[in-house]
Amino acid sequence: xxxxxxxxxxxxxxxxxxxxxxxxxxxxxxxxxxxxxxxxxxxxxxxxxxxxxxxxxxxxxxxxxxxxxxxxxxxxxxxxxxxxxxxxxxxxxxxxxxxxxxxxxxxxxxxxxxxxxxxxxxxxxxxxxxxxxxxxxxxxxxxxxxxxxxxxxxxxxxxxxxxxxxxxxxxxxxxxxxxxxxxxxxxxxxxxxxxxxxxxxxxxxxxxxxxxxxxxxxxxxxxxxxxxxxxxxxxxxxxxxxxxxxxxxxxxxxxxxxxxxxxxxxxxxx
Amino acid sequence: xxxxxxxxxxxxxxxxxxxxxxxxxxxxxxxxxxxxxxxxxxxxxxxxxxxxxxxxxxxxxxxxxxxxxxxxxxxxxxxxxxxxxxxxxxxxxxxxxxxxxxxxxxxxxxxxxxxxxxxxxxxxxxxxxxxxxxxxxxxxxxxxxxxxxxxxxxxxxxxxxxxxxxxxxxxxxxxxxxxxxxxxxxxxxxxxxxxxxxxxxxxxxxxxxxxxxxxxxxxxxxxxxxxxxxxxxxxxxxxxxxxxxxxxxxxxxxxxx
Ligand SMILES: Nc1ncnc2c1ncn2[C@@H]1O[C@H](COP(=O)(O)OP(=O)(O)O)[C@@H](O)[C@H]1O
Ligand SMILES: [Mg+2]
Numbered sequence: 037x038x039x040x041x042x043x044x045x046x047x048x049x050x051x052x053x054x055x056x057x058x059x060x061x062x063x064x065x066x067x068x069x070x071x072x073x074x075x076x077x078x079x080x081x082x083x084x085x086x087x088x089x090x091x092x093x094x095x096x097x098x099x100x101x102x103x104x105x106x107x108x109x110x111x112x113x114x115x116x117x118x119x120x121x122x123x124x125x126x127x128x129x130x131x132x133x134x135x136x137x138x139x140x141x142x143x144x145x146x147x148x149x150x151x152x153x154x155x156x157x158x159x160x161x162x163x164x165x166x167x168x169x170x171x172x173x174x175x176x177x178x179x180x181x182x183x184x185x186x187x188x189x190x191x192x193x194x195x196x197x198x199x200x201x202x203x204x205x206x207x208x209x210x211x212x213x214x215x216x217x218x219x220x221x222x223x224x225x226x227x228x229x230x231x232x233x234x235x236x237x238x239x240x241x242x243x244x245x246x247x248x249x250x251x252x253x254x255x256x257x258x259x260x261x262x263x264x265x266x267x268x269x270x271x272x273x274x275x276x277x278x279x280x281x282x283x284x285x286x287x288x289x290x291x292x293x294x295x296x297x298x299x300x301x302x303x304x305x306x
Numbered sequence: 307x308x309x310x311x312x313x314x315x316x317x318x319x320x321x322x323x324x325x326x327x328x329x330x331x332x333x334x335x336x337x338x339x340x341x342x343x344x345x346x347x348x349x350x351x352x353x354x355x356x357x358x359x360x361x362x363x364x365x366x367x368x369x370x371x372x373x374x375x376x377x378x379x380x381x382x383x384x385x386x387x388x389x390x391x392x393x394x395x396x397x398x399x400x401x402x403x404x405x406x407x408x409x410x411x412x413x414x415x416x417x418x419x420x421x422x423x424x425x426x427x428x429x430x431x432x433x434x435x436x437x438x439x440x441x442x443x444x445x446x447x448x449x450x451x452x453x454x455x456x457x458x459x460x461x462x463x464x465x466x467x468x469x470x471x472x473x474x475x476x477x478x479x480x481x482x483x484x485x486x487x488x489x490x491x492x493x494x495x496x497x498x499x500x501x502x503x504x505x506x507x508x509x510x511x512x513x514x515x516x517x518x519x520x521x522x523x524x525x526x527x528x529x530x531x532x533x534x535x536x537x538x539x540x541x542x543x544x545x546x547x548x549x550x551x552x553x554x555x556x557x558x559x560x561x562x563x
Contacts, residue, residue: 089434092434092437092438093437094434094437094438114337118440118442121437121438121440122440124438125438126435126438128431128434128435129431130430130431132430132431132432132434132435133432133435134427134432134435135426135430135432136423145439145441146439146440149342149439149440149441149446150439150440150441152342195439199439
């Protein structure tokens with residue numbers, strides 16, 4: 037690997053995305069260096085998931101550039117894009133497990149479908165990955181609907197790391213889990229990432245989780261990154277927005293639109 | 307003036323929809339040229355469409371054949387043409403009623419379930435997950451369903467034809483007093499290859515329409531449970547309308563003058 041250390045693994049410049057009249061990303065800049073673990077924090081509906089999906093090519097941005105290992109991906113052909121996407125693993129906010137497939141088939145999906153591995157061999161690997169997230173081989177035979185929320189998250193994690201990707205995205209990996217299970221997932225993420233030596237970009241509004249998995253934290257607000265710095269500095273940013281967010285105060289510069297509560301939960305694209 | 311504008315808007319949204327669906331089909335074809343081809347998935351869809359639709363299609367066919375025999379007998383008795391019953395039954399079934407009724411039944415069954423399944427995958431981000439696992443959703447979800455629909459509908463319709471004719475035979479022989487051998491003889495005497503063949507062509511086209519509408523509406527499902535519900539309704543209703551329209555056009559193609 038002759039990747040120049042100066043070239044960011046992911047480099048986002050001036051990224052813009054609006055849905056109708058609603059501007060979600062408004063000229064966002066972000067760098068993630070190789071081997072780095074960056075966590076993005078920010079309120080619900082501020083466009084964190086949209087940012088990840090733009091980088092993954094699931095949502096087409098309106099403007100801006102995205103470079104992966106120095107390669108501009110926003111104007112790539114679908115075929116080239118597919119090649120670059122093989123570097124990625126993604127843990128979706130809701131797990132997004134294929135509910136018609138058994139757990140082991142979910143975990144080995146990338147190996148079988150994308151890399152053309154034999155099913156027997158892929159099953160072995162799937163069972164090893166399940167063990168790595170603390171699940172026994174018998175779980176492999178179940179359907180996703182038969183699992184608890186915490187187990188689904190673990191299976192989704194196993195699927196995200198199964199192809200040993202260079203870059204892994206975690207979208208709210210601990211949301212909806214109890215504090216103990218959250219900590220288990222955080223530990224698993226830290227372990228897996230260390231083992232793979234992967235670059236990661238995560239989203240969370242769980243500060244405990246952010247402190248545990250991040251090297252660097254970036255805060256998104258109004259479609260831009262308004263603060264970014266090493267995790268150790270998060271308590272002394274002197275930034276009123278960050279302070280308000282990490283202390284969870286209703287009063288401060290961040291104005292929550294109460295009308296937004298009636299919005300449908302952000303999900304996939306239309 | 308307002309009226310003209312309304313018509314214009316309607317036309318524009320109609321052509322917009324046609325364009326989007328054509329684009330969707332084109333993308334599905336384009337992405338399916340390169341391997342992998344997923345034979346397992348195609349087989350599973352074929353079983354779903356062909357095998358599991360058999361009971362409902364068979365039931366429809368047998369009652370249609372029976373009622374056709376009864377109706378044409380009592381109708382033709384008015385000008386003493388009762389002997390034409392067998393011919394009327396077989397021609398109506400193979401040309402029209404077999405393919406159309408089977409397609410309407412399958413549209414309700416398969417079109418709805420495809421739209422609901424793919425729509426759910428859309429709203430729960432499973433389709434996005436496919437992409438991140440280097441799998442093209444057109445290739446993985448859409449193409450197997452289209453192929454299975456095109457391949458299995460003609461088989462289903464052929465079975466429906468046979469069952470429908472058999473239904474007419476039961477009534478003809480047991481209730482209307484036809485001689486079994488004579489009934490069978492007049493069933494096949496005037497039957498032409500074109501009658502059956504045009505019905506099978508219709509079936510293939512209907513299979514394509516049903517699966518395309520199921521996939522298209524599911525794929526573009528709006529967010530939430532309500533989005534999936536709407537997608538399902540749209541898939542079935544648009545398939546039903548298109549089936550009736552295309553039925554006329556194919557009939558025109560085969561049988562006008
Ligand atoms: N496909 C879409 N169509 C329309 N609006 C969308 C779509 N995806 C996301 N949004 C909107 O963009 C905003 C940001 O969404 P998201 O990135 O999911 O928020 P979060 O930061 O909580 O992950 C939300 O207001 C959401 O409603
Ligand atoms: Mg989100």
